[in-house]
């Protein structure tokens with residue numbers, strides 16, 4: 150199985166958690182490994198999407 154190598158291999162994808170807080174009417178994104186909570190009220194939020202971004206490593 151051959152993998153395409155269009156880049157130099159120094160990038161990896163990170164899946165964030167995008168969310169909205171209905172109480173505060175704010176939105177945010179949380180990186181993996183962190184608790185998903187509203188930065189405004191600290192309460193629970195509604196997850197709206199899981200966008201993937203590229204992150205430099207090393």
Ligand SMILES: [Zn+2]
Nearest residue numbers: 170173187190
């Ligand atoms: Zn909130």
